[in-house]
Amino acid sequence: QREKMTPLHHRVVASASALLLLLLLLCCVAVTMRVHAERVPGFKVGTHFSSSAPFAWFTQRVDHFNALDTRTFQQRYWYDASSMKGASSPVFLYICGEAECGGIPQGYLPQVAQRFGALVVALEHRFYGASVVFEEHTTENLVFLSSRQAVNDLAVFASFVRQFFQLDADARFVLVGGSYPGALSYWTRL
Numbered sequence: 001q002r003e004k005m006t007p008l009h010h011r012v013v014a015s016a017s018a019l020l021l022l023l024l025l026l027c028c029v030a031v032t033m034r035v036h037a038e039r040v041p042g043f044k045v046g047t048h049f050s051s052s053a054p055f056a057w058f059t060q061r062v063d064h065f066n067a068l069d070t071r072t073f074q075q076r077y078w079y080d081a082s083s084m085k086g087a088s089s090p091v092f093l094y095i096c097g098e099a100e101c102g103g104i105p106q107g108y109l110p111q112v113a114q115r116f117g118a119l120v121v122a123l124e125h126r127f128y129g130a131s132v133v134f135e136e137h138t139t140e141n142l143v144f145l146s147s148r149q150a151v152n153d154l155a156v157f158a159s160f161v162r163q164f165f166q167l168d169a170d171a172r173f174v175l176v177g178g179s180y181p182g183a184l185s186y187w188t189r190l
Contacts, residue, residue, distance in 0.1 A: 053078045053104045053122075058160055060126070062133055062144055064152035075131045075153065078103040078122040079165075080110065085117030087168045091161060094122040095154065095177035095184050100129030109176065118174075119165055123157050125150060125181075147184060154188045 055078045062071040078101075092113050094104060101124035104110070113120045124131040127145045134141040158173055175185035 076124040080120040083114040084119040090118045090172045095181035097181040
């Protein structure tokens with residue numbers, strides 16, 4: 001005898017089906033974008049990183065949520081101002097994820113930056129690569145490895161970029177990232 005499905009079962013099945021459909025759609029879009037991008041003359045598809053873009057260090061707060069905590073660490077970033085047109089140029093901020101950052105990705109990002117006259121910067125995530133917050137990864141130290149801290153890292157870094165590159169107050173930022181960095185780009189409002 002077959003059991004009757006409850007409304008909760010129906011919602012779970014519907015949610016799972018919708019998620020699978022969304023994943024299939026995203027895969028189709030990604031394949032289509034890659035096929036069409038390869039047909040555009042001069043457009044390169046790839047995720048190689050530029051070794052020619054200079055990197056520098058930015059002094060970042062360890063804890064954005066405790067005004068009494070004045071500790072800082074050095075966060076690594078890369079920049080490419082070769083396409084920048086002036087103080088009103090947009091900024092493409094590439095968000096590196098949970099691994100050592102290789103710098104600014106080659107391919108689509110510099111090409112789009114050139115088209116829009118944009119400054120391109122890439123920020124290494126706290127605790128990864130050379131952007132070490134603490135030498136020891138204790139439970140007490142890893143409290144500062146969170147998406148909330150990372151979102152605030154991006155906001156403070158964006159303010160620094162505006163000032164350092166002498167950008168207008170209304171210069172737009174476009175955050176770029178996939179997977180976890182994509183989520184950070186969604187959560188960050190600059």
